[in-house]
Amino acid sequence: MPGHPSCRLCQHPLAPEGNLDDGLCVACREAAPVHDGMSAATIYGDASRDVVLALKHAGRFALAGPMGRLMAMRLEASGAVLPPDPLVVPVPLHRTRLWSRGYNQSVLLARGLAKARGWSVAPDALRRVRRTRALGGLDRSERLEMLAGAIVVPHALSVAGRDIVLVDDVVTSGATTDACVRALKDAGADRVVVSCYARVRSPWRAGALRD
Ligand SMILES: [Zn+2]
Structure with a gap:
């Protein structure tokens, strides 16, 4: 994110007083992330929250195009090594949600991003087979435990060998x-790069957010 020192592996914003020697946040220093x-596109704050909520709950679908274009621009500027023809896959919602x-906002963003670059979208490549409660208030290991097995790739052939x-x-x-990312790699996906619209600065204080 331009103007903010952030972890070179996961883009988590680093505190100004943080140790920038290796450019890593505390979590990535302890264990390298599973993604590549x-x-x-931006840090989660008052302005970006309004945009996200308008797309997510107010049905402002037209926002997905510009949001996806911004995500595509930032993805290219991030230094992540991008394959020439990646498959764009949204994080799934459980069917009850x-x-x-009525819609999955991440599918809309995936379409916006893919359209900006001429990439293909696989909206159903991932499926959330178990409903998980809001993750706010749980620490990282509790979140991982709750999510284990909750997200699967129903048809491995759709992602095998793909970036x-x-x-x-x-x-x-x-x-x-x-x-x-784990589900995709278990199904044979090659590299998996994550593109989000907004990254939360202090995840453990974002109790009201659904992850
Ligand atoms: Zn990090």
Whole structure:
């Protein structure tokens, strides 16, 4: 994210007083992330939250185009090594949430990003087979435990050998995107780069957010 020092592996914003010697956040220093790069269009704050909520709950579908274009631009500027023809895969919603909301905002963003670059979208490549409660208030290991087995690839052939751009609207702790990356790689996907619209600065204080 331009103007903000952020972790070179996961784009988590680093505190100004943080140790920038190796350019890594605390979590990445402890264990390298499972993804192959992460890019965020912006930091989660008052302005970006309004945009995300308008897309997610107010049905402002027209926002997905410009949001996806911004994600595509930031993805290219992030330094993540992009394959020439990746498959764009959105983070899935469980069907009960899909029914109540009527749409998955990450599918809309995936289409916006893919259209900006002429890439293909696989909206159903991942499936959330178990409903998980909101992840706010849980620590990282509790989030990973709750998500284990909750996200699967129903048809491995759809992603085997492919490079993937995984799309989410907001990345908080990264536990949900990590679960998606694991499922994709278990199914034979090659590189998986994460592209989100907004990255939360302090994941453990974002209790009201669904990850
Ligand atoms: Zn990091």
